[in-house]
Each structure stands twice: as structure tokens, then as C-alpha cells.
Amino acid sequence: MKILVALKQVPDTETKIKVAADGRSLDPADVKWITSPYDEYALEEAIRIKEAKGAEVVALSVGGDSTKEVLKNALALGADSAVLLKGDGQGDAYQVAQMIAAYVKDKGFDLILCGNKGLGGDNAAMGPMLAELLNVAQANVIVKLELGEGTFKAEREIEGGSEIVEGALPAVITAQKGLNEPRYASLKGIMAAKKKTIEELDATPATSGAQVSALALPPERPAGRKLEGDAAAQAQALLQALKDEAKVF
Amino acid sequence: MILVFCELKDGQIRKPSTEALSEGRRLADAAGKQLGALFAGASCAGAAEAAKFGADVIFTAEGPTLASYSSDAFATLMADTVKAKGATVLLAAATAVGKDVAPRAAARLGAGYASDVTALSIVDGKLQAVRPVYAGKAFATTTFSSAIQVATTRPNVFPAAEKAGAGATEVLPAPAGDFKSVVKEILAKASGKVDLSEANVIVSGGRGMKDGANFKILEELADAIGGVVGASRAAVDAGWGLPHSMQVGQTGKVVSPTLYIACGISGAIQHIAGMSGSKFVVAINKDPEAPIFKLANYGIVGDLFEVVPELTKAAKALGIGSN
Numbered sequence: 001m002k003i004l005v006a007l008k009q010v011p012d013t014e015t016k017i018k019v020a021a022d023g024r025s026l027d028p029a030d031v032k033w034i035t036s037p038y039d040e041y042a043l044e045e046a047i048r049i050k051e052a053k054g055a056e057v058v059a060l061s062v063g064g065d066s067t068k069e070v071l072k073n074a075l076a077l078g079a080d081s082a083v084l085l086k087g088d089g090q091g092d093a094y095q096v097a098q099m100i101a102a103y104v105k106d107k108g109f110d111l112i113l114c115g116n117k118g119l120g121g122d123n124a125a126m127g128p129m130l131a132e133l134l135n136v137a138q139a140n141v142i143v144k145l146e147l148g149e150g151t152f153k154a155e156r157e158i159e160g161g162s163e164i165v166e167g168a169l170p171a172v173i174t175a176q177k178g179l180n181e182p183r184y185a186s187l188k189g190i191m192a193a194k195k196k197t198i199e200e201l202d203a204t205p206a207t208s209g210a211q212v213s214a215l216a217l218p219p220e221r222p223a224g225r226k227l228e229g230d231a232a233a234q235a236q237a238l239l240q241a242l243k244d245e246a247k248v249f
Numbered sequence: 250m251i252l253v254f255c256e257l258k259d260g261q262i263r264k265p266s267t268e269a270l271s272e273g274r275r276l277a278d279a280a281g282k283q284l285g286a287l288f289a290g291a292s293c294a295g296a297a298e299a300a301k302f303g304a305d306v307i308f309t310a311e312g313p314t315l316a317s318y319s320s321d322a323f324a325t326l327m328a329d330t331v332k333a334k335g336a337t338v339l340l341a342a343a344t345a346v347g348k349d350v351a352p353r354a355a356a357r358l359g360a361g362y363a364s365d366v367t368a369l370s371i372v373d374g375k376l377q378a379v380r381p382v383y384a385g386k387a388f389a390t391t392t393f394s395s396a397i398q399v400a401t402t403r404p405n406v407f408p409a410a411e412k413a414g415a416g417a418t419e420v421l422p423a424p425a426g427d428f429k430s431v432v433k434e435i436l437a438k439a440s441g442k443v444d445l446s447e448a449n450v451i452v453s454g455g456r457g458m459k460d461g462a463n464f465k466i467l468e469e470l471a472d473a474i475g476g477v478v479g480a481s482r483a484a485v486d487a488g489w490g491l492p493h494s495m496q497v498g499q500t501g502k503v504v505s506p507t508l509y510i511a512c513g514i515s516g517a518i519q520h521i522a523g524m525s526g527s528k529f530v531v532a533i534n535k536d537p538e539a540p541i542f543k544l545a546n547y548g549i550v551g552d553l554f555e556v557v558p559e560l561t562k563a564a565k566a567l568g569i570g571s572n
């Protein structure tokens with residue numbers, strides 16, 4: 001079995017967002033970069049499949065030189081090899097999907113694991129787009145995955161519950177929190193990863209469908225008000241305010 | 250044409266779909282275009298209601314092959330309808346199904362896609378979208394270079410406005426079957442309760458709740474004011490038996506209710522990211538310095554175990570939530 005894991009480098013969740021001078025991208029100064037947390041679930045799942053039934057795990061990222069950190073980490077965690085599709089700029093999910101599809105074509109992957117969304121970009125689009133471009137099955141926002149002979153059975157989160165999706169391999173599966181508990185890299189893994197090289201390829205050129213033309217910070221929220229008195233008085237004052245001022249009820 | 254993919258539940262159009270339809274109507278008027286509504290399922294009974302939300306044409310695809318959701322079947326239907334009707338804009342609500350199928354349909358159409366948008370407009374004949382990024386810490390204006398533009402609308406953001414449309418009907422053939430993946434079973438569908446992402450009122454608890462069993466007082470308050478209960482990650486991860494589906498935040502649900510009541514939640518940046526789109530925020534916390542107060546329209550410094558039951562009592566006395 002051959003598994004591809006698509007990993008995206010994203011700003012840490014603590015990042016204080018500053019808009020760059022171009023008015024449409026994130027100011028990269030002071031940003032700490034991490035692997036998107038959902039992609040960590042995807043990688044962990046691939047490694048567990050490898051441990052349980054044997055598999056070759058390839059980690060892939062589309063990005064620039066700094067993105068190699070994500071791939072080094074993936075190798076330390078247990079990926080067999082890593083590929084960086086190099087390209088400049090900030091394309092959209094559609095562009096990334098086309099680049100990954102061009103790489104994947106004819107390489108015989110049985111399973112492609114992604115995060116359900118890239119933290120920050122939050123499009124939740126690359127996986128389903130890739131599935132479409134490869135003309136294979138998809139299952140998104142997965143909290144449980146079972147593989148059969150050429151088939152999969154996945155539990156996916158939906159409003160107020162979950163549903164079981166079944167389909168044929170190859171497939172694109174996108175991971176949600178709850179799928180597993182990602183491990184930390186061991187010293188042995190980190191040492192072994194140092195001996196592995198990251199394959200660097202120029203990404204096949206592709207056009208984007210959507211662009212960010214402006215990035216803005218949300219408007220400041222108006223200053224709030226503290227409600228005084230004992231618990232009963234505070235409760236009373238709150239409900240009156242919600243009713244009369246905010247007109248929530 | 251502007252085409253809106255709509256979902257039915259128990260013979261009624263789901264609320265997020267009526268919101269997408271209403272926004273579609275507004276855009277169709279701005280662009281001088283027709284509004285189409287697309288339904289798919291074993292039965293599309295109830296689809297006619299789309300005329301109330303401005304649909305000029307209602308397309309229905311019915312049949313046993315559409316009884317269960319299949320991403321490839323639904324994406325095919327959507328893309329084929331867009332092409333056959335010459336639609337330039339395809340919308341769906343950003344629901345579990347909408348978010349699953351819309352990007353797949355977009356890729357089929359070679360179209361750009363904006364997910365979970367909070368504002369839409371037509372500029373120079375093309376769709377333009379505003380969407381939260383970095384979990385609401387910033388807003389990105391998205392423009393499209395593709396001839397067809399696809400977007401999903403965030404639930405609870407666009408008002409559902411009734412406006413009569415012609416409501417002509419057209420029956421579409423259902424796809425033949427043999428799909429790549431299909432939903433086999435729906436598990437643990439919580440009865441009657443709306444999902445956090447669609448809830449109008451949310452009462453959330455954090456580590457300050459001290460124990461999962463104490464969430465009962467939040468349930469009671471939520472029941473009294475017509476709300477749903479959420480949680481911080483600290484509460485979900487504490488081993489109190491709360492499911493991840495309750496988690497609000499950057500790695501949980503991003504919510505946009507009218508009212509969000511945070512009980513015993515400090516207001517970490519990752520939590521705020523998930524609920525800063527709430528219209529009104531109430532914070533109940535014993536620490537007057539808790540960051541959540543910076544965001545709160547109304548703050549109560551106090552012990553939640555005293556305040557929350559008082560709120561429930563007062564809400565019942567005022568007969569709130571009964572409307």
C-alpha cells in the first residue's frame with residue numbers, strides 16, 4: 001500500500017495577525033510556522049496504517065524553502081520519504097490541488113491523506129478538489145478510518161452527529177481531530193530523518209481560480225459593560241440588557 | 250443564472266439553505282440574472298418552498314440513487330446543472346454536505362472557490378466574497394479569475410428573507426449509480442437540537458466548570474433560553490466525557506450565534522478565534538482580568554455556580570426563550 005500525506009505549513013495559532021504592506025497578505029515578521037494540526041492527524045494515521053499492515057508513506061508539501069521544516073518533521077515522525085513541490089506565491093487551494101494531482105498521477109497511491117482544513121486559510125477545499133482532479137473517492141472530516149481490500153469505511157463528522165462513508169480506494173481522506181493522538185518525534189526518528197533527503201521538484205504550473213485581493217483585521221468590538229450586584233441582581237440585569245438593549249430575546 | 254444547491258430535512262428546506270437562497274436572490278437582482286434552486290434526494294417534496302425565497306426556477310433530481318449522500322454523485326449533478334443552464338455562480342450553505350460537495354463541484358468546473366463566506370457581492374459581473382481567515386482573526390476579500398465562481402455561505406450570517414419568485418419547476422434525471430463513495434449510515438444524530446455552527450444562542454463552558462457533570466447547569470440555562478451547549482478545548486480535553494463536536498475554537502467549531510455566553514472560559518486566542526463572530530458575547534468569570542472580558546458586551550464577574558442558576562431562574566420568570 002502506498003500512502004501520500006499532504007502537509008501544509010501554517011502560522012502558529014498564537015500568531016497575532018498583521019497585514020503586510022501589500023494589503024492582502026500576512027506580514028511574515030514574527031510569525032512562527034508549524035505543520036497544520038489537522039495534517040498531523042493525517043500523518044499519524046498513515047504511520048499507524050504502515051505499522052499495522054505495512055505501507056510506504058510519502059510526505060508532500062507545496063511551498064517554498066521554509067516548508068522543508070514540515071517535511072523534516074514528517075520524516076522524523078516516520079514518513080519514508082518527502083517531496084517538496086516548489087513554487088512561489090500564494091495560490092489558492094485549486095492551484096495546489098492541480099499541482100499535487102500532477103505529481104500523484106500514475107504513481108500508484110492507494111490513499112491520500114490530508115487535513116480537513118489548513119489552519120488559517122480554512123478553505124477545507126484542497127482535499128475534495130484533489131479527489132475530483134484524480135477522479136477518485138473522497139471522505140472529509142474523518143474521525144475514524146478502516147481499510148478493507150481496495151475499500152475504505154470512514155466515520156465523518158456532520159451536524160449533531162456523524163455518518164459512515166464507504167467507498168473504493170484510491171481515495172482522498174481528510175482528517176479531523178479525534179482520528180488519533182499524534183505521537184512526538186523520538187530521538188531515533190530525528191536522527192534517522194537527518195539521513196534522508198527531501199526530494200525537491202518544481203511544481204507543475206497551474207492557474208488559480210480565486211485570489212485574495214485584500215486582507216483586513218476585524219473591526220474592534222465596542223467596549224463592554226460589567227454588571228454589578230449579587231448573582232441574582234447580575235442575572236436580572238443581564239437578561240434585561242439582552243432583552244432591551246441587544247434585543248436578543 | 251445564479252444556482253443555489255439546497256438541502257431538505259423532513260420535507261423542509263434547511264435554514265442555512267434558505268439563507269443561501271436569500272443571498273442568491275439579492276445577487277441575482279444585482280446582476281440582473283435568474284435564480285435557480287437545485288434539490289437532490291430520494292424525494293424532493295418541500296422544494297417548492299424555494300419560490301418563497303426568490304427562486305425563479307426550481308430544479309429537482311429525485312431517485313433511489315440519491316437517497317444517500319454521495320459526494321461524486323452530488324458534485325456531478327451540481328456541475329452538470331451549472332453547465333446545462335449556463336450558470337456563472339454556484340452557491341451552497343457551508344454545512345457538512347455543502348462543504349463536502351462544493352469544492353469538488355468547483356474543481357469539476359475549473360472554478361475558483363471561496364468557503365464559509367460572510368459577505369458576497371457582484372463586482373464587474375463577477376462574484377466577490379469576504380471570508381474569515383486565521384479563524385476570524387482577519388477577513389480576506391476574495392476575487393475570482395474563473396468564468397464560474399463557487400462559494401459556500403456561513404450559516405447564521407445571511408438573513409433568510411422571504412421574497413416571492415416565479416418558482417417554475419424542472420425535473421432533472423438522477424445519476425445512474427455506481428458512485429465512488431456513499432453514505433451508508435447516520436450515527437448519533439442528536440434529536441431535535443441544532444448544531445453549534447447553526448445555533449442562534451450558545452452557552453459554553455470551560456475549565457471553570459470543574460467537571461463534566463456540572464454541564465447540567467449549562468444545559469438547563471440553554472434549555473431556558475433556546476440555546477445549545479458548547480465547550481472550550483480545555484473542557485473537552487479534560488476527560489469529562491464531552492465530545493469534540495462540542496469544542497468551539499480554532500481547532501473546533503467556528504460559530505456565529507446572536508448570543509454567546511462563556512462560562513468559566515478565560516478567552517485564549519484559540520477560543521476567541523472560534524466565537525469572535527458572535528453578535529453579542531456574555532462572559533461569566535470569577536477573574537476580573539480574564540481576557541474574555543475584553544470581547545464581552547456584558548460581563549459578570551462572579552462564581553458561575555451561583556450566576557448560571559440565577560440566570561436560568563430569571564429567564565424562566567421572564568418567559569424568555571418561549572418566543
Ligand SMILES: Cc1cc2nc3c(=O)[nH]c(=O)nc-3n(C[C@H](O)[C@H](O)[C@H](O)COP(=O)(O)OP(=O)(O)OC[C@H]3O[C@@H](n4cnc5c(N)ncnc54)[C@H](O)[C@@H]3O)c2cc1C
Pocket residue numbers: 006007008009010011036038039060061062063064067086087088089090091092093095096113114115116117118119120121122123124125126127203
Ligand atoms: C506555488 C505555491 C506556493 C505556496 N506556498 C505557500 C507557503 O509557503 N505557505 C503557505 O502557507 N501557503 C502557501 N501556498 C498555499 C496556498 O496559499 C494554500 O494552500 C491555499 O490557499 C489553500 O489553503 P487552505 O489552508 O485554505 O487549504 P485547505 O483547502 O483548507 O487545505 C486542506 C488540506 O489540503 C492540504 N494542503 C493545502 N495546502 C497545501 C500545501 N501548500 N501543501 C501541501 N498540502 C496542502 C493539507 O493537507 C490541508 O490540511 C502556496 C501555494 C502555491 C500554489
Ligand SMILES: Cc1cc2nc3c(=O)[nH]c(=O)nc-3n(C[C@H](O)[C@H](O)[C@H](O)COP(=O)(O)OP(=O)(O)OC[C@H]3O[C@@H](n4cnc5c(N)ncnc54)[C@H](O)[C@@H]3O)c2cc1C
Pocket residue numbers: 013037454455456457458480481482483484496497498499500501502512513514515516517518519520523533534535536539551552553554
Ligand atoms: C494548537 C492549539 C489549538 C487550540 N485550539 C483551541 C480551540 O479550538 N478551542 C479552545 O477553546 N481552546 C483551544 N486551544 C487551547 C487554548 O489555548 C486554551 O488552553 C483553552 O481555550 C483554555 O480553556 P478554558 O478557558 O476553558 O480554561 P482556562 O484558561 O483554564 O480558564 C478557565 C477560566 O475559568 C475561570 N473560572 C474558574 N472557576 C470559576 C468559577 N467557579 N466561576 C467563574 N469562573 C471560573 C477562571 O478564572 C479561568 O478564567 C488550543 C491550543 C493550541 C495550542
